Amino acid sequence: MADILTRICKQRELDVAEARAAASDEAVLAAARAAAPCLNLADRIAAVPCEELVVAAEFKRASPSKGDIACDLEIGVQVREYAEGGASVISVLTEPTWFKGSLEDLAAAREAADLFAAETGKPRPLVLRKDFVVDRYQVLEARARGADTVLLIVAWLETADRVRALLEVARSLGMEPFVEVASLAELRVALEAGSRVIGVNNRDLRTFKVDPDMTGRVVGELQRLSGGAAAAEATDAEDRLRGAAAAAVVFAFSGIKGPSHVRELRQSCGEVSPLRGVLVGEHLMRAGDARAEVAALRGAWPHKAAASVASAAELLASSEPGARSKICGVCTADDAVAAARAGASFVGMILCPGTPRSVGAEEAAAITASLRAFRETESSSLLGQARDRKAHMAARSFALVRAAARARPLAVGVFRGQGPSEVASLAAAAGVDVAQLHGSEDPSDAGWAELAVPIVKVIHVEVSPATEAAQAAAATRAAAAAPEAEAEAAVASALAQARAWAPVASALILDTKIKGAAHGGGSGVSFDWRLARLLTEASGGELPVGIAGGLTPSNVRAAAEASGAFLVDVSGGVEASLRRKDGALVAEFCVEAGRARLQPE
Incomplete structure (x- = not known):
């Protein structure tokens, strides 16, 4: 042909x-x-x-x-x-x-x-x-x-x-x-x-x-x-x-x-x-x-390279405006390519057996293959620094974002409670570019430093069942501001977890956990988005933070601007039905995320 x-x-x-x-x-x-x-x-x-x-x-x-x-x-x-x-x-x-x-x-x-x-x-x-x-x-x-x-x-x-x-x-x-x-x-x-x-x-x-x-x-x-000068001959x-x-x-x-x-x-x-x-x-x-x-x-043209990198926040702010979109819980190659066409920077597949949107390694490999066929640039060389555990986390996070821009979208395998060896095996079989850890994994396990792909770690922010009920009753996913003492405690807890993961992770995501629930995530409930910005500030700008939980096309711009999050992660908010995405909602979500202005005026 x-x-x-x-x-x-x-x-x-x-x-x-x-x-x-x-x-x-x-x-x-x-x-x-x-x-x-x-x-x-x-x-x-x-x-x-x-x-x-x-x-x-x-x-x-x-x-x-x-x-x-x-x-x-x-x-x-x-x-x-x-x-x-x-x-x-x-x-x-x-x-x-x-x-x-x-x-x-x-x-x-x-x-x-x-x-x-x-x-x-x-x-x-x-x-x-x-x-x-x-x-x-x-x-x-x-x-x-x-x-x-x-x-x-x-x-x-x-x-x-x-x-x-x-x-x-x-x-x-x-x-x-x-x-x-x-x-x-x-x-x-x-x-x-x-x-x-x-x-x-x-x-x-x-x-x-x-x-x-x-x-x-x-x-x-x-x-x-x-x-050179012109030669006589x-x-x-x-x-x-x-x-x-x-x-x-x-x-x-x-x-x-x-x-x-x-x-x-x-x-x-x-x-x-x-x-x-x-x-x-x-x-x-x-x-x-x-x-x-x-x-x-x-x-961007007159910019001269800085002698050193001060923080992840400065690195991310110096790249493209707007938040990067991650479309998660993708179960088919068609939905993955639709997300790619919409401009998503990351496409996530759940590799946790027994969860509603989980896929097997073979299914995930087929989805990843469709993404590799879609994108124009190979990711492997671009992700080298993103998985370099000797580098500062700010440099790893920027490398991850740059790779997502140059080889968009990156394929993300989402894991929960699985150890390094199982994650490594499934990630290799599925061919994913990034591993997202969503459970109570132990950051001190030396196996994480040996993982061949960059790690994104999810940190859970607890909200009360009353908050869940209130958001459901109001048919909204707007996040209510947490009381000051509660916000300070949440940031302190998240900061401790973030610092524990900083030696091996390339980025962090804050997600909602309903108090008393066995697991975090997947609730469709928002937490106080300001906590992400407060966490970034408390870390001195060293920790790049994304957000998930209750995001939809109608609230993602407000969420990104309130949180300053470089990444916004959605699953249920863009679904047509369980395990199938709504292409129009995915496209709207990506556009609205890109319109967000993450730095305060």
Whole structure:
């Protein structure tokens, strides 16, 4: 079977033939020449100070790897949010079969960008036609519909001659294209063709897997090619290649998950490098507040690495805004993939025999396999520091969150009262990335330090049966504030448990336990969410805390903001029935969690 890139490009060749039958090249060229003037991409990038990040914000309804992403978003509204956040380029997917885009979307984006500029007096964002260009006809179409630039993919065009021919067509219409590469060999082709703006696709378009280090390798190669003085015996071609490398600017495409990733790119490529911008699609399409998220991406660029890490709270606050979602009690692969599509950072499976939502190791392995097929980046290398028991817990927790962002979602096995050897055996059989301990496990057992996966430890907060009854009667899961003395006692107890687990755990979750119940969790009752923030403060910011218990789409934002929790864990609050999730509720939960502002204003 042909790879996905080949299938898409072959289909686009058929699409072009159909379009050409309806409107000739001459007719489309005339429309292109009559279109509203375009802006030059290279000039716009040069006008942005080097200490600022150039953001290309993408409108993408769907993709072959993720299916539907955000088909209900209105493009004019989304473009306006991108522009108000400071995006310099609006990228519009126009491929119809796999990405559900259209030329109408392109024209609508240009209209919205023009309106933004007219109403605000600010520079108009450029509009990029992002598609699989297989023919000059598509370049003409792009300009006729108002595009300022187009994307040329070296992986398909293959030769410098083919790339150069399309560059010449675009430049004849005033457009400077993005030229996409996904390897050092493709970079050389792009430079030989005379490309000026290089988009490094961290995703291999033939497999759709992401290599997060590809941008750094391309930047390094450009610096190598342009760094030396011209040798006396150098050929004209070598001199041209050196000159092209020195003049090129780079954008990172694909797999950009948020501000923390931008900072990593900045630090890995250096303060002075050809890296000038990022193109971000899915992350922004799923963001609860696209305007704020674009601004956060831009704000991450001047960041310089701190000499040391002061606390987990500072690390987590320096990454993406909003709380990370964990959808727990997942019993089927379909529900797991739905949670992944909704943007969950973690998907949990109960590996405790005898509980209502438990699954066996084989079932869990099938669910985990579906998550690995969905996500674009392997988790194993990213989780190394998260399971390094010699590292400070703050560093382990940040590594866990970073891994969840880069290889979303992580598969979590939930255990209760099982010892290290049983947890290790089940975790390996199920293939999970993380072990969540939900019972009265002994933190002094040396076996926990040997576990091959990071540990998340649940600490239970007791509430009275009267609280359970009151929440049920009120049909709400809003948490009532605990009396001061009770809150102090709860925080002191949680702090003692947290410190006992700090040598081996990578994160903590506070969950509700009804007084007198045999086990905690699964009650659907909320505790006083403020206790999580108080625990973080009592620990000096050293202990990262998540919350669970009674969370729903309607209260998760308030819960996250009251608690400051980096992670919000839900099971029953997003169920259609026992053991089945409601996809709409899962999606709403993830959106509302992402909208939370965890740090007080």
